[in-house]
Amino acid sequence: MRLATLTSGGDCPGLNAVIRGIVRTANAEYGSTVVGYLDGWVGLMEDRRIDLYDDAYIDSILLRGGTILGTGRLHPDKFKAGIDQIKANLDDAGIDALIAIGGEGTLKGAKWLSDNGIPVVGVPKTIDNDVAATDYTFGFDTAVSVATDAIDRLHTTAESHNRILIVEVMGRHVGWIALHAGMAGGAHYTVIPEEPFDIADICKAMERRFQMGEKYGIIVVAEGAVPKEGTMEGGLGEEDEFGHKTFTGMGQIIADEIKARLGYDVRTTVLGHIQRGGTPTAYDRVLATRYGVHAARAAHEGNFDTCVALRGENIDLVPLESAVAHLKQVPEERYKTARSMFG
Amino acid sequence: MRLATLTSGGDCPGLNAVIRGIVRTANAEYGSTVVGYLDGWVGLMEDRRIDLYDDAYIDSILLRGGTILGTGRLHPDKFKAGIDQIKANLDDAGIDALIAIGGEGTLKGAKWLSDNGIPVVGVPKTIDNDVAATDYTFGFDTAVSVATDAIDRLHTTAESHNRILIVEVMGRHVGWIALHAGMAGGAHYTVIPEEPFDIADICKAMERRFQMGEKYGIIVVAEGAVPKEGTMEGGLGEEDEFGHKTFTGMGQIIADEIKARLGYDVRTTVLGHIQRGGTPTAYDRVLATRYGVHAARAAHEGNFDTCVALRGENIDLVPLESAVAHLKQVPEERYKTARSMFG
Amino acid sequence: MRLATLTSGGDCPGLNAVIRGIVRTANAEYGSTVVGYLDGWVGLMEDRRIDLYDDAYIDSILLRGGTILGTGRLHPDKFKAGIDQIKANLDDAGIDALIAIGGEGTLKGAKWLSDNGIPVVGVPKTIDNDVAATDYTFGFDTAVSVATDAIDRLHTTAESHNRILIVEVMGRHVGWIALHAGMAGGAHYTVIPEEPFDIADICKAMERRFQMGEKYGIIVVAEGAVPKEGTMEGGLGEEDEFGHKTFTGMGQIIADEIKARLGYDVRTTVLGHIQRGGTPTAYDRVLATRYGVHAARAAHEGNFDTCVALRGENIDLVPLESAVAHLKQVPEERYKTARSMFG
Amino acid sequence: MRLATLTSGGDCPGLNAVIRGIVRTANAEYGSTVVGYLDGWVGLMEDRRIDLYDDAYIDSILLRGGTILGTGRLHPDKFKAGIDQIKANLDDAGIDALIAIGGEGTLKGAKWLSDNGIPVVGVPKTIDNDVAATDYTFGFDTAVSVATDAIDRLHTTAESHNRILIVEVMGRHVGWIALHAGMAGGAHYTVIPEEPFDIADICKAMERRFQMGEKYGIIVVAEGAVPKEGTMEGGLGEEDEFGHKTFTGMGQIIADEIKARLGYDVRTTVLGHIQRGGTPTAYDRVLATRYGVHAARAAHEGNFDTCVALRGENIDLVPLESAVAHLKQVPEERYKTARSMFG
Known part of the structure; x- marks a missing residue:
């Protein structure tokens, strides 16, 4: 058999x-060959591709x-x-x-390719963890x-200077990164797109801390955070394709508002691109490798029009359709649990 | 309400x-107080305890x-x-x-306490990930x-010196740590207790690497690894309480055998205690916090004789009995997937 | 003997x-006691202080x-x-x-205190490494x-997206952090305050990379970077107390200019506060501990009006005056060496 | 000009x-070419070599x-x-x-090559930091x-289990790694080869901790640690080429002795190969890059029979002879400073 693969969209550790998982499984379990198209769909259309061998180079990319x-x-x-061009290219290259x-x-x-007769298996990639069909990506x-x-790192600098620090993290439409990083980092408040925030509630939480003798606060803000209707004057923003209002620099907007209302020293750090680059964690290397193995197996066993997905401890195959059905948002219960750790 | 908690057995990041999750939830969601017994069951028997307040100290332990x-x-x-002493102590302290x-x-x-009438909720703790009721611990x-x-770190040193390096990791009865660390670390062979190893198969895999032009190998060995019946002379060991044969220093035993058979330079590193101490990863902080929150909720809602457990994305309550029913071993399919990445 | 200590200015890991080094040395080598004034000079003026004992708490702060x-x-x-208030407070507290x-x-x-008769030893603290008397701080x-x-982390994300990434690091008056992080991080260009930049030169370096087949670039910019006179229209900025012109958001200004001139996709990441908080590296823990030990010794041996300083492998005592004589800037030779690694 | 380089001896991050520093400097500053001999002196004798170009590959090795x-x-x-073979090979390859x-x-x-007429520049490489001519390697x-x-990581596990943990680190002849890691890690005792240890003194320090209410201890032991004459029965060991007595597993020997004398639970962790592999720290990347740049410059400027060396903030050239004159040991004063942090 001859497989092809490609990566498309924003980059993502793993x-x-x-x-690597695809290439080694195709080779070790089936004796198949693998072709990689360059630059996503563009490379597939323009027939730019390379052969991927199960060699030392492929072995070495695990950490990259x-x-x-x-x-x-x-x-x-x-x-x-x-x-038609895509079909012709796949045919010419002998891709199964x-x-x-x-x-x-x-x-x-x-x-859409699958609906048009091309045998396809999908692997979900989203740093935001917003694909509905899988527990985690x-x-x-x-x-x-x-x-x-x-x-x-920010805790001690905030504490030494009696400051409130706003940390803006990725998450334009969903708050998974903010939710988990806020909980893991011991943030004193976390704002996610799914729960429009009330600036008065944030201020109250910060004031309570200072009244209790604490001298600083850390607030994690997802970049897609939105104020509750009518709670913040001038908090306008624009509607995006999903109907969400988005605001540029929401971390700074919240910082300015807290400073104006409470008079504390408030600073903002926007983490930006460092969140999506570099060596994957052990967890992500294992998950990504397993995705690769199972996608290669699905292709060899003729299970097309599917997508690999983590369900509990297992990698399952789900209908490709279900993977794109809707954004997976942070459920209310998870945010309630997070709230109990605020303050 | 007045809760008590204690930690028992080997230590574990999280x-x-x-x-912290218990104390803050008891306080924030229910206005309850929490007592901590010292040194596990011993402290409960001897009535050694401290009050745990939702203060800056409890907030600060998240990372420890x-x-x-x-x-x-x-x-x-x-x-x-x-x-009887335990019951008296809990009564005297007013523990609910x-x-x-x-x-x-x-x-x-x-x-056993639950069967004897004490209202108990369990939180599973095992660095080895061998509790059956939960996806991960x-x-x-x-x-x-x-x-x-x-x-x-060992890859480059092995490569520069044309060596085979054996890395012995924790896992006396199950191979989860070896399986995941071997896959995440790009090991060329991984040995787990669930699949008795054939030293000839390991040697063959290493020889194949060197024949292909590679100049080194990394082998991850769970400390509880055992040789396949009859494959290794002198591989004796002793039977433990679970009926498993265990061997002291299995990493070194395998190293010696490969050296004897193939003549390569083979070294062993035993990772030891550094695997179980120190600051937890973000993943473990989130999981442990959620366990604490849900255990506190279960206690307040009268859901006793239960244990918190991760199931997919959710924290569920399972019967306490099911949590200790049997060791969760690495399933055959997972080891097969790992094998496809060997070599 | 009875020592007092205090920390003043921006916070700094170590x-x-x-x-800890002061307290333990005073105790172990001299049997002396130590007092800590809170919140820098303010606490000294207002006589707010705590006793510092050589106990488990002091032992534990090494990593904080x-x-x-x-x-x-x-x-x-x-x-x-x-x-007068300061003198009275020190007298009342019995500080030697x-x-x-x-x-x-x-x-x-x-x-100034020393000149006014108070026995003082200084410990230089500057995250920017700009104190002249010492090799490193x-x-x-x-x-x-x-x-x-x-x-x-930014290399791979820049490469996957064919982008130029600007990383703005600390360094308002000197470029040491930019120089070292740029060299350690393999940046393709580094801009420091000591060498006003020519935007045309930066653009040329980036163009050369793309012409050679590279698809991305990383540029490290110290926050205090300034354009060469007459090279950048509208590059105005304001003069600060040292007579330097400073610009807010110089990383973004350079990004905009490269984008305008070359048309590449250019993004900016401002690292901000994460550079100055959190657990110190092993190097900084050793250096800071040694500073503490030697400062305590200097005080006990009556070597006042001095400052501890790293000179090669040794901690020396230098006149307090020399420590504040002038800013230590990046010498021309160091920047020349850095340049050879650009591109 | 045409340079050659080679790496010899144990591997070392950097x-x-x-x-990379050599290749890029030769290219950027002098327009020269560089050849790399493989596998140290062996490759030079057997004329196995590769051309090293200032390309993306060389750029990428900084972190490896x-x-x-x-x-x-x-x-x-x-x-x-x-x-003669070496001279002939260098001549044939046109090496200057x-x-x-x-x-x-x-x-x-x-x-020795230099004395025999070959133009040589040396770069000191020792993970143990024992080269006399340079501040740090x-x-x-x-x-x-x-x-x-x-x-x-070991602090918390030792504390939770009321244990003494021995950490054996590299350092067969000198104790620099033990000295620095012990000080940075807040060890309660550190044993180095330069100061033969008295087991009774170590035991006294541990007992004092437990008497003060502490419940654990961390002891860092350099692998080349030796007991003071007559203090430890059966402490035999063998003399090595430098006349030092060495003992295999000195960490374990000390652990056994403390356990026998005090009855505490004592465990040993041997860090081994992980100390010498993997990505270099930022500090080492900067130092190694500067060594490369200055070695290339020395070669181009005809400064042969020399070795690059870090002196304070500068990279100097020292006579090659001085670099190998004697082992750089930990001076007494440094160990005295370390001792003040024990306990």
């Missing part, structure tokens, strides 16, 4: 571990962040218009099955770890 | 995060390894003989419910991370 | 290690970021006006010598390590 | 950073432990007997100068950091 295949973005219209590694958009594209644990390390 | 309550071991016979944090032995003790991710960091 | 004594700022005029731990401003204050290695870890 | 050139050992007699990177043995070999900071991380 992509190379998936590729990013993706050795590169990634890219292609407009859905262009993508759909290119279906395609494993697409990517986020919501990529998996939607994969589903690789890259998420690394992002949470990096953010938690940063928060650990 | 114990303090559980205690070990347990602020200390731990200890008590012979089951002495423990059972002391039931007891949350016992510990491994298999501790949870069996907790079950806190401390395991930290142990795997520490072992993986070590393996990462 | 402050607690100095305090921040300062257990707190820090604060006091206007030099107020400070000088309070000289004062060890002042702080940056340039603090050491100037210490010198504690906190600097930690800041460089944190920045380097971040840069390591 | 070797690749030196190679080990050495891309491999290393090896050659008996001095064979080495000297091969001098050789940069030898290695420890004491390698630098002695380099000196690369790899040392990484080893200390790894050991310190391990000690940090």
Whole structure:
């Protein structure tokens, strides 16, 4: 058999571990060969590809962040218009099955290819952990770890200077990274997109801390945090494709408001890109490797139109459709649990 | 309500995060107070205890390894003989419910107390990840991370010196740490207790590597690894309480045998105690905190004779009995997946 | 003998290690007692102090970021006006010598006290490594390590997305952190305050990389970087107390300019406070402990009006005056060496 | 000009950073080319070499432990007997100068080549920090950091179990790693080869801790530690080439003795190979890069028969002879300072 794979969308620690898992499983369990298309769908359309051998190089990529295949973005219209080209390219290269590694958009594209007769298996990739079909996605644990390390460091500097520190983390539509990093980092308040915040409630929590004799506070804010309707003057923002209002620099906005209301020294740190790059954690390397192994097996066993997913301790195959059905949001109960640790 | 808690058995990163989760939830959600017995069951028998307040000190223990309550071991016979004392002590202290944090032995003790009329909730603690009722236990991710960091470092030193390096990790009865650290660390062979090893198979895998032009190998060995019947002369060992044969220094035994058979330079590193101490990973802090919150809730809602357990994304309550029913071993499929990454 | 100590100015990993070094040396080598004034000079003026014992608590602070004594700022005029109060407070507390731990401003204050008859030993503290009298200061290695870890992570994300990433690090007046983190992190260009930058030169270096087939670039920018006279329109900024022009958000300014000139995708990450908080590196713990030991010895041996300083492998005593004589800037040769690693 | 380089002896984090520094400086500052001989002196004798270009590959090795050139050992007699072959090989390859990177043995070999008319520059490499001519050597900071991380983790496990933990670190002839890791890790006693230990003194220190209410102890032991004459029965050991007595497993020997004398629970952890592998710290990357740059410059400027060395903040050139004159031992004053932190 001859497999093809590609990575698409934003980068995420663990992509190379998936590729390695696919290549080694294809080789060790089935004696198959693997081709990698470069730069996501773009490379598939333009027939830019490399052969991936089960060699020392592939062995060495386990620890590397990013993706050795590169990634890219292609407009859905262009993508759909290119279906004949894609089919021709796969035929010419003698590809029997395609494993697409990517986020919501990529998996939607994969589903569309599958509906158009191409044998496809999907591997969910989202650093934000917002794919509904799977318990966790690789890259998420690394992002949470990096953010938690940063928060650990910020405690002492905030305490020494009697400051409130706002830490803005990734999460435009869902608050998983903020929820976990806030809990792991012992934040005194955490704001997530799923629960519009009331600035008065945040201020109250900070005041209570200072009244109790504490001299500092750490607040974790997901970049997609939104104020509760009517609670913050001038908190406008714009609606995005999902109907969410988004605000640029929400961490700073909250910082300014707390400072204005309480007079404390408030500073903001935006963690940014360091959350999505670099060596994956052990957890993410194991999860990504298992995804790769199971995707290769699914392809060899003819289980197409599916997506690998972590369910409890197991990697299951779920219908590709279910993987893109809806965003997985932080449930109310999880936020309630987080709240009990605030303050 | 007035809760008591204690930690028992070997230490494990995350114990303090559980205690913190209990204390803060009892306070924030129910306005209750919490007492901590010192040194496990021993402190409960001897009525040595401290009050745990939801203060800056409790807040600060999230990152600390070990347990602020200390731990200890008590012979089951002495423990059972002391039931009247235990009941009297809990009565005198006005305790309404007891949350016992510990491994298999501790949870069996907790079950026995529950059967004798004491309201008990259990929190499973095992760095080896061998409790059947839960997907993962806190401390395991930290142990795997520490072992993986070590393996990462050993690759380059093995490669520069054309050596085979054996890394012996924890796991007397189950191979979860070896399985995950071996996969995350890109080991070329991993030996676990559940799959008795054939030294000839290990040697073959190493020889194949050197024939392919590789110049080194990393082999991860769980301390409880055992040779396949009849494959290793002199591989005797002794039977332990579970009927497993154990060998002291199995890593070194395997190293000696490979050296004798193949003539390569083979060295052994025993990771030892560094796997179970120190600051927990972000993953373990979140899991342990959630365990604490849910155990406190279970106690307040009268759900006794239960144990908290991670099931997929959720913390469930399972019968205390089921938590100690049997050791959770590495399933065959997981080891097969690991094998595809060997070599 | 009875010593007093205090920490003043911005926080810095290793402050607690100095305090611990002082307390344990005073106790172990001389049988003396130590008092800690809170919140820097402010606490000394207001006679707020605690006794510091050589106990388990002092032992435990070695790893903690921040300062257990707190820090604060006091206007030099107020400070000088309070000289009688300071003397009275030291007398009342029976203090024989004062060890002042702080940056340039603090050491100037210490010198002034010394000139006014108070027995003082100084310990230089500057995360920026800009004190002339000493080879290195504690906190600097930690800041460089944190920045380097971040840069390591940014390489793969920049590469996967064909981006130029600007990393803004601390260093308002000197470029030591940028110089070392840029070299350790394999940056492709590093901008420091000591060498005004020519934006055209930076652009040329980036273009050369892309022409050579590389697909990304990492540029490290000290926050105090300044453009070469006449090279950047609108690059105005304001003069600070040292006569340097400073610019807010110089990383972003450079990013915008590169984007405008070359059209590449350029992003900025501002590392901020995470560089100055948290557990010190092993290097900083050793240096800070040695500073503490030698400062305590200097005080006991009557070597006042001095400052401890690292010179090669040794801790020397230098005149307090020399420690504040001038800012230690990055020498031209060091920047030339760094340049050879660019591109 | 055409340079050659090679790495010889045990591996050490930072070797690749030196190679990278040489190649990039030769290219950027002088437009020269560089050749790398494989596996140390062996490759030079057998004329096995590769061209090293200033490309993306060389750029990427900064973070890699080990050495891309491999290393090896050659008996001095064979080495000297091969001098004509070495000269012929260097001539055939058109080499103008050789940069030898290695420890004491390698630098002695380099000196001998230099005395025989070959233009040589040396770069000192010793993870043990025992080269007299230089303040610090690369790899040392990484080893200390790894050991310190391990000690940090061991504190809590020792404390939770009321144990004494012995940590055996590298250092066969000198105690620099033990001294620094012991001080950075807050060890309660540190044993180094330079100061033969009195087991009774160690026991007294541990007893004092337990009497003061502490419940555990951490003792760092350099592998080359030796007992004071007549203090330990059966403490035999064998004399090595330097006339030192060495003992296998000195950590365990001390553990057994403390247990026998005091009855405490004492355990041993041997850190082993993890101290010398893996990604170098930021400190070591900077030092190694600077060594590479200055060695390349020395070669181009005709400063042969020299060795690069860190002196304070600067990289100096010292006579090659002085680099191998004697082992740099821990001075008495440093050990006295360490002692003040014990207990």
